[in-house]
Amino acid sequence: MKISDAYLIVTSPGRNFVTLKIVTESGTYGLGDATLNGRELSVVAYLQEHVLPALIGRDASRIEDIWQYFYRGAYWRRGPVTMAAISAVDVALWDIKAKAAGMPLYQLLGGKSRERVMAYAHCTGKDIDSCLEQVGKHIEQGYRAVRVQAGIPGIKTIYGVAKREGDRYEPADAELPAEHVWSTEKYLNHVPKLFAAVRERFGDDIHVLHDVHHRLTPIEAARLGKEVEPYHLFWLEDCVPAENQQSFKLIRQHTTTPLAVGEVFNSIHDYRELIESQLIDYIRTPISHGGGITHLRRIADLASLYHIRTGFHGPTDLSPVCLGAAVHFDTWVPNFGIQEHMPYAAETEEVFSHDYRFEDGHFVVGEKPGHGVDIDEEKAKQYPYKRASLPVNRLEDGTLWHW
Numbered sequence: 527m528k529i530s531d532a533y534l535i536v537t538s539p540g541r542n543f544v545t546l547k548i549v550t551e552s553g554t555y556g557l558g559d560a561t562l563n564g565r566e567l568s569v570v571a572y573l574q575e576h577v578l579p580a581l582i583g584r585d586a587s588r589i590e591d592i593w594q595y596f597y598r599g600a601y602w603r604r605g606p607v608t609m610a611a612i613s614a615v616d617v618a619l620w621d622i623k624a625k626a627a628g629m630p631l632y633q634l635l636g637g638k639s640r641e642r643v644m645a646y647a648h649c650t651g652k653d654i655d656s657c658l659e660q661v662g663k664h665i666e667q668g669y670r671a672v673r674v675q676a677g678i679p680g681i682k683t684i685y686g687v688a689k690r691e692g693d694r695y696e697p698a699d700a701e702l703p704a705e706h707v708w709s710t711e712k713y714l715n716h717v718p719k720l721f722a723a724v725r726e727r728f729g730d731d732i733h734v735l736h737d738v739h740h741r742l743t744p745i746e747a748a749r750l751g752k753e754v755e756p757y758h759l760f761w762l763e764d765c766v767p768a769e770n771q772q773s774f775k776l777i778r779q780h781t782t783t784p785l786a787v788g789e790v791f792n793s794i795h796d797y798r799e800l801i802e803s804q805l806i807d808y809i810r811t812p813i814s815h816g817g818g819i820t821h822l823r824r825i826a827d828l829a830s831l832y833h834i835r836t837g838f839h840g841p842t843d844l845s846p847v848c849l850g851a852a853v854h855f856d857t858w859v860p861n862f863g864i865q866e867h868m869p870y871a872a873e874t875e876e877v878f879s880h881d882y883r884f885e886d887g888h889f890v891v892g893e894k895p896g897h898g899v900d901i902d903e904e905k906a907k908q909y910p911y912k913r914a915s916l917p918v919n920r921l922e923d924g925t926l927w928h929w
Contacts, residue, residue: 527552527586527626532578534560534570537906539878540871542566542914543845545901546573546614550586556621557901559814559851560855562606563843564916570605575601575603577611587626589619593820609792609817616818617851621896631854631897636781640823642888643856645734645867646671648841653677654723661724661732668886671760671864676720680712685739685919685929704917708741708927714750719756733760733864735786735811740764740928741919744773751781760864761786761808761837767928768796774805784808789839794825801832808837809865810876814848815839819855823906826859835863843869846878850899853882857891865889877905888908 531549536542538797544560560569577596584592596612597603624631632638646666649672651657657676664672675686683706684692717736724734724910742750745763754762763786766773786808792815800806809829816822826836836859838852856865867884881892881897892898920928 527622528707529581529586532581534573534578535901535906536566536570536911537877537909537911539873539876539906539909540551541842541874542911543874544570545612545845545847545906547789547901548581548615548618554586554625555623555903556586556618556623556896557609557847557899557926558616558618558621558818559845559848560608560610560614561814561843561845561848563916565607566911566914568607569614572607572611573614574672577615581615582719586619586622589616589623589820592619593818597817604793604795605813606790606792607639607813608887609821610815611758612821613814613816613818617813617847617897620851621821622896625896627715628895629818630891630893630895631851632891633805633858635823635854635858637712638891639860640857640862642890643853643862643865644671644888645669645840645884646673646733647887648673648675648686648868650675651677652687654720657720658723658727661728665728665732667886669732672724673735673737673866674720674724675737676717678709678712678716678880679903681709682707684708684713685741686737701913701915702835703915706917706919706929707922708744708919709747712739714746717750718753721754721759725757730758733762734758735864737763737766742766744776747773748777748780751777751785753781755781755783759783763787763810764789768800770807771799773857774800775803778805781813786810794821794828797828798823801829801834804832806834808835810837810839812839812844813851813855814844814850819851822855823859826861830861835861837863840866840868842870842874846874846880847868847897847899847901850882850897852882852899853889853891856889873909877902877909 546558649660784807788810
């Protein structure tokens with residue numbers, strides 16, 4: 527199965543996506559997601575200049591060797607751009623191998639560990655009442671798990687909450703980064719009230735999640751985790767910046783609230799200390815940022831030894847190619863926890879076809895050979911790339927803070 531061609535499709539049906547297509551001499555092709563939100567063209571350049579020329583003529587069936595070639599063979603290893611590029615190649619090759627075998631990807635990985643994949647929805651609101659309204663709507667749609675984010679009195683714009691209903695909370699189509707303002711004190715004093723209101727209104731039968739988005743110091747995160755224990759969250763996500771992994775040791779000493787981290791991680795080395803010291807409960811790295819299926823299997827296997835489960839990042843800044851591969855991985859991986867879900871724009875669904883299904887708060891894997899996601903290249907051309915930027919964050923005194 528020699529690779530005869532490899533090229534990129536950059537399109538913006540609702541938001542920017544970078545899709546890698548690898549074609550073999552037999553005509554079998556595979557797709558990988560190379561999207562890196564707000565830095566899309568950096569990955570495009572890395573792939574076009576350094577990766578794609580070295581793919582031509584290689585045996586597409588030698589997935590492990592190709593992975594090692596682009597990871598170990600590069601002097602400058604790891605990092606989000608490199609690993610997004612490797613991820614795209616890896617997922618495309620797994621797609622090809624599964625198609626050649628005539629089986630859905632989950633079968634090639636080892637078969638089903640479950641019949642359906644629990645997903646969590648994003649419920650936001652400018653205040654607690656409007657957030658509760660969204661929770662109610664999603665429960666009616668069948669979700670059993672919801673991530674709740676609400677506006678904070680005195681903070682004009684906050685992560686996870688759109689200015690207008692129906693808008694994205696990430697103004698990623700802005701040419702230059704928007705600037706938000708943050709107050710830790712106002713946040714810590716208000717957000718536990720949100721969880722209390724959710725439990726009072728909806729009881730204990732739904733899973734409640736929350737994303738702090740790296741905003742707190744370790745002792746502040748410990749305070750929050752301790753204060754929300756009565757509301758038994760499914761997880762508290764990214765409560766501190768994770769560069770200093772010892773931060774989680776301090777948090778763990780003070781609270782039993784489960785901790786999730788890894789959305790911005792891209793290798794097993796980012797996780798090793800956290801996993802081996804049992805400082806976290808869920809790994810969040812998506813397949814398209816963590817070295818693809820080949821590398822995420824290693825991370826998930828290491829995590830399973832320490833009772834840590836998967837909870838892959840999965841909003842709409844990752845294309846349906848990534849989500850399709852994730853649903854297959856989720857269906858197979860023994861230590862699955864949950865899958866993030868945000869519905870795609872109608873334009874995205876027009877460009878990307880898929881055979882996974884979403885019903886009653888769960889994903890159900892498809893049975894087509896490969897990961898079951900394809901792209902309409904002609905329709906993709908109708909949505910040209912738009913330069914995009916994620917926001918930045920400042921404290922009320924103007925100090926640059928974590929976004």
